[in-house]
Each structure stands twice: as structure tokens, then as C-alpha cells.
Amino acid sequence: LPKFVALITGMLLAVMVYFNGQLSEASSPAISNAIFQGIGLVVFTIALILQKKSLKMHYFTFPFLIPGILSCFTVLISNTVVTVLGVSTMIGLSLFGQVSASLIIDQLGLLGKPKNPVNKSQLTGLVFIAVGLILML
Amino acid sequence: MSITFSVFLAFIMGILIVLAPILNGKNAASIGTIQTSFLNYFSAFITALLISSLYTPNISSLSLPPISTLYTGTLIGCVVILLLNWFTVKIKAFYIVVLPFIGQMGMGMFIDYLSSSQFDLKKIVGIALVIVGLLIQQRDKAPQTDKIKPQE
Numbered sequence: 001l002p003k004f005v006a007l008i009t010g011m012l013l014a015v016m017v018y019f020n021g022q023l024s025e026a027s028s029p030a031i032s033n034a035i036f037q038g039i040g041l042v043v044f045t046i047a048l049i050l051q052k053k054s055l056k057m058h059y060f061t062f063p064f065l066i067p068g069i070l071s072c073f074t075v076l077i078s079n080t081v082v083t084v085l086g087v088s089t090m091i092g093l094s095l096f097g098q099v100s101a102s103l104i105i106d107q108l109g110l111l112g113k114p115k116n117p118v119n120k121s122q123l124t125g126l127v128f129i130a131v132g133l134i135l136m137l
Numbered sequence: 138m139s140i141t142f143s144v145f146l147a148f149i150m151g152i153l154i155v156l157a158p159i160l161n162g163k164n165a166a167s168i169g170t171i172q173t174s175f176l177n178y179f180s181a182f183i184t185a186l187l188i189s190s191l192y193t194p195n196i197s198s199l200s201l202p203p204i205s206t207l208y209t210g211t212l213i214g215c216v217v218i219l220l221l222n223w224f225t226v227k228i229k230a231f232y233i234v235v236l237p238f239i240g241q242m243g244m245g246m247f248i249d250y251l252s253s254s255q256f257d258l259k260k261i262v263g264i265a266l267v268i269v270g271l272l273i274q275q276r277d278k279a280p281q282t283d284k285i286k287p288q289e
Binding site for chain 1 (some may be wrong): 213
């Protein structure tokens with residue numbers, strides 16, 4: 001069942017990206033992003049209250065706030081680009097970015113991750129992805 | 138927006154998708170998962186408001202679309218986080234990356250087909266190659282779980 005749920009989650013993500021794109025067209029990518037993040041904030045505020053977790057002042061500092069800023073730009077880009085490229089091409093390109101970034105992080109041991117040199121099959125995989133993307137564009 | 142610039146942005150988006158969970162994962166280890174998710178949305182929302190105000194200087198002229206199916210995406214986003222948290226601890230890292238991606242591509246192709254009603258063979262071959270590439274790339278990865286999460 002977990003594997004099936006993983007597959008369904010991916011399908012839901014594609015639907016989410018599509019609807020966020022539609023909301024962007026009806027308002028704007030920036031507004032749609034703010035609505036998306038606002039609803040997430042409400043959900044996790046409720047979760048904090050229900051789980052009786054407290055927040056400390058030092059949480060509101062740079063290291064804890066940076067990931068959210070990155071997430072914000074992720075959704076903003078997705079909202080902007082999905083209407084131009086379509087769902088599958090955008091997801092494919094973002095995968096290429098994800099794989100490239102992971103390989104660089106592993107190769108150099110960045111962000112506290114252990115060094116893990118890139119091997120041949122990882123590069124072969126990356127080439128397959130790149131060729132697939134060129135066909136999709 | 139030009140296609141070339143969109144392609145570039147989609148690539149950058151992929152990099153951001155890798156960075157945010159790594160940083161969030163570190164934070165979660167030190168202050169807790171729910172606190173980290175809260176802070177993630179907190180700073181994302183503040184940043185989103187700042188960007189929106191730059192785009193729409195006259196906030197009073199702002200009209201939100203009525204509550205409708207358009208908001209489905211935001212609700213799905215919340216469900217997806219719950220599902221991710223549930224299955225990531227139950228299956229191998231390989232499946233965490235590959236299965237959601239296959240689901241995304243399959244569904245993405247279907248949605249693109251519905252909105253364009255064109256069945257593009259080149260695109261299907263492209264998607265197949267991307268999936269094969271991902272399988273090769275992930276196959277003999279070290280057991281460490283550097284998760285590649287799709288959209289949060």
C-alpha cells in the first residue's frame with residue numbers, strides 16, 4: 001500500500017500544479033502563491049496548537065527562515081512556468097535540475113552531506129533525462 | 138514569457154526543490170518537524186506577500202477569484218504533505234523518488250492531453266526516456282536517503 005500511495009501522491013502533485021496554474025491565470029502567479037502559502041501556514045498553525053508545541057524566539061532567525069523563502073520561489077516559478085510549458089515538461093525540467101543539484105551536492109559533499117563521488121550510471125541516467133527533455137520541448 | 142526563460146526557471150526550480158528539504162531536514166532534527174513546517178510556511182507566506190505587493194501596488198484593486206475548483210490545488214498541497222510524511226518512512230529511498238515521479242509524469246501527460254487534446258508521440262517517447270534515465274540514475278545509489286521531493 002505505501003508504494004501505491006507514493007504513486008497516487010505523484011498524481012496528486014501533478015493535479016495540484018495544474019490547479020495552481022489555473023488559479024494563477026485567474027489572479028496572478030504571485031497572488032496564487034500567497035494563497036497557497038497562507039493556507040499552508042493556517043494548517044500548520046492549527047497543527048502546532050493541536051500538538052501543544054511552542055515556538056521560541058530564536059526560531060525566527062535566518063537558518064530557520066531560509067527554506068521557506070526557497071519554497072516560496074519554487075511555487076512562484078511553478079505558477080509562472082506551468083502555463084507556458086505544460087505540466088509534464090515543467091516537471092521533467094525540474095527533475096533535471098533536482099538530479100543535477102543532488103549530484104553536485106553529493107560530489108562535493110556540500111551542506112553537511114557526506115562526499116559521494118558521482119558514478120557512471122548516475123551520469124548515464126542524467127544524459128537519458130536530458131535527451132528525453134529535448135524530445136519533449 | 139519566452140520558452141527559453143521558462144526552461145531556465147524550471148531548471149532553477151529543481152535546484153530549489155532539492156535545497157529546501159535538506160535545510161528543513163536539518164532544522165527538523167534540531168527543533169522538530171511541525172515547528173519546521175510551520176516556519177517554512179511562515180517565511181514563505183511573508184515572502185509571498187512581499188512579492189505580491191510588488192506585483193500589485195494597489196492592493197485595494199485586488200480581486201480574488203471566487204471560491205471554486207481553482208483552490209483545489211492548495212488543498213491538495215496539504216494532503217500531499219500528510220501522505221509524504223506517511224509513506225516516506227515505510228518504503229525504500231529509491232521508491233520515494235521514483236514512484237511519485239512516475240505518478241506525476243503520467244498524470245501530467247494526461248492533463249496536458251486534456252488541455253491540448255493532442256497526442257504527441259515525441260512527447261511520450263521523451264517522457265519514457267526521462268523515466269528510464271531516472272531509474273538508471275537512482276538504481277545503484279548509496280543507501281543514504283537524500284530525498285528528492287517534488288513540490289512541497
